[in-house]
Amino acid sequence: MRTRAAVAVEAGKPLEIMEVELDGPKAGEVLVEIKATGLCHTDEFTRSGDDPEGIFPAILGHEGAGVVVEIGEGVTSLEVGDHVIPLYTPECRECEYCLNPKTNLCQSIRATQGQGLLPDGTTRFRMLDGTPIHHYMGCSTFANHTVVPEIALAKIRKDAPFDKVCYIGCGVSTGIGAVINTAKVEIGSRAVVFGLGGIGLNVIQGLRLAGADQIVGVDLNDDKAEMARRFGLTDFVNPSKVEGDIVAHLVELTKGGADYTFDATGNVNVMRTALECAHKGWGESIIIGVAPAGAEISTRPFQLVTGRIWRGTAFGGVRGRTEVPKIVDWYMDGKIEIDPMITHKLSLDQINEGFELMHKGQSIRAVVEF
Numbered sequence: 001m002r003t004r005a006a007v008a009v010e011a012g013k014p015l016e017i018m019e020v021e022l023d024g025p026k027a028g029e030v031l032v033e034i035k036a037t038g039l040c041h042t043d044e045f046t047r048s049g050d051d052p053e054g055i056f057p058a059i060l061g062h063e064g065a066g067v068v069v070e071i072g073e074g075v076t077s078l079e080v081g082d083h084v085i086p087l088y089t090p091e092c093r094e095c096e097y098c099l100n101p102k103t104n105l106c107q108s109i110r111a112t113q114g115q116g117l118l119p120d121g122t123t124r125f126r127m128l129d130g131t132p133i134h135h136y137m138g139c140s141t142f143a144n145h146t147v148v149p150e151i152a153l154a155k156i157r158k159d160a161p162f163d164k165v166c167y168i169g170c171g172v173s174t175g176i177g178a179v180i181n182t183a184k185v186e187i188g189s190r191a192v193v194f195g196l197g198g199i200g201l202n203v204i205q206g207l208r209l210a211g212a213d214q215i216v217g218v219d220l221n222d223d224k225a226e227m228a229r230r231f232g233l234t235d236f237v238n239p240s241k242v243e244g245d246i247v248a249h250l251v252e253l254t255k256g257g258a259d260y261t262f263d264a265t266g267n268v269n270v271m272r273t274a275l276e277c278a279h280k281g282w283g284e285s286i287i288i289g290v291a292p293a294g295a296e297i298s299t300r301p302f303q304l305v306t307g308r309i310w311r312g313t314a315f316g317g318v319r320g321r322t323e324v325p326k327i328v329d330w331y332m333d334g335k336i337e338i339d340p341m342i343t344h345k346l347s348l349d350q351i352n353e354g355f356e357l358m359h360k361g362q363s364i365r366a367v368v369e370f
């Protein structure tokens with residue numbers, strides 16, 4: 001079939017909107033009509049050329065929601081008409097990783113996913129001149145139709161609005177999951193969140209849900225504070241306006257250091273600050289941000305010797321087929337908020353404007369509706 005997509009033809013270039021050819025689903029695969037997709041900073045990270053796994057041409061996008069149009073041979077858990085959210089972290093429920101309660105990192109199709117291919121080692125997308133186009137994070141939601149492995153689709157309730165719950169495909173689950181699943185934050189905790197964008201705001205609403213007493217937000221952009229307050233932020237710090245050492249400032253503000261800190265910037269210097277302002281003896285720092293090829297984190301080992309813990313999280317530790325439908329319920333029941341964070345709605349033709357808004361710090365989430 002033919003469908004419309006925004007194609008990343010080359011690193012660093014704007015996406016190109018074009019008609020592409022899409023082959024139908026093979027065994028274990030599902031054809032999905034994407035109804036809406038968010039723009040996450042990770043899409044921009046890959047588009048820009050910073051991603052060591054970036055492959056071009058590719059159809060990016062990993063924060064979508066849509067409807068099942070066709071199922072491939074052997075697909076049993078989904079049927080035509082089901083509403084779904086594609087999962088860049090699948091859940092096969094059979095691999096060594098899925099069987100270990102300590103991780104959500106299903107590895108059953110990770111190798112081909114990283115090569116921009118479906119599990120049989122081929123791509124379903126090509127340009128009209130026959131040039132193959134790679135998949136991205138197993139999702140490729142910047143296309144009106146996409147083919148996704150059955151194990152990488154969460155079935156969700158049909159009354160949930162696509163233009164809101166698409167955000168659960170990454171930002172909402174990652175931010176809230178980092179607090180609940182990865183850090184396991186306790187009631188009364190003090191926390192510092194670095195980066196108050198689409199992920200950081202969800203960390204903040206996760207911290208409020210978990211009953212944190214103090215939620216400090218750190219961002220270079222003062223304009224991010226207002227929205228963050230709405231989600232539970234208690235103190236805002238702009239590091240460019242702090243005189244002296246930012247670590248010392250945050251340690252003082254949190255009365256000795258934070259119980260939990262979160263990096264949602266992707267900047268390795270910020271990651272160091274986040275670790276070092278965690279409380280001596282027990283403070284945990286969770287890395288969410290994704291850093292460019294070649295970037296490395298560092299600190300004095302003494303920071304860890306004296307009890308601080310450095311952790312990371314992918315997709316907020318969420319097991320997607322099991323937990324994403326529950327997160328959709330939280331939204332539908334008013335337990336969590338999404339609507340105010342979706343600051344811009346765009347058509348596919350306007351998708352590059354969405355990345356410009358992200359760069360200017362003017363959006364939280366821009367959502368493309370098909």
Ligand code: NAD
Pocket residue numbers: 039040041042045170171174194195196197198199200218219220221224239264265266267270287288289290291313314315316358361364
């Ligand atoms: P975003 O662009 O919406 O937000 C980033 C925020 O960080 C912005 O508000 C920006 O002003 C702020 N910032 C940038 N540099 C800063 C600095 N030096 N100090 C303080 N604040 C700074 O991006 P997003 O969509 O929220 O994504 C955030 C990061 O999380 C990205 O690196 C993204 O790739 C990553 N991410 C990781 C996962 C995961 O599973 N681990 C999931 C989604 C996103």
Ligand code: AHE
Pocket residue numbers: 040042043051052053054089110170290291314315
């Ligand atoms: N390809 C990059 C790493 C990108 C990365 O860390 N991705 C996160 C999800 S970001 C979503 O917005 C993730 O899930 N990582 C686990 C995995 O297996 O990819 C690189 O540095 O090579």
Ligand code: ZN
Pocket residue numbers: 040041042043062063170171
């Ligand atoms: Zn993302």
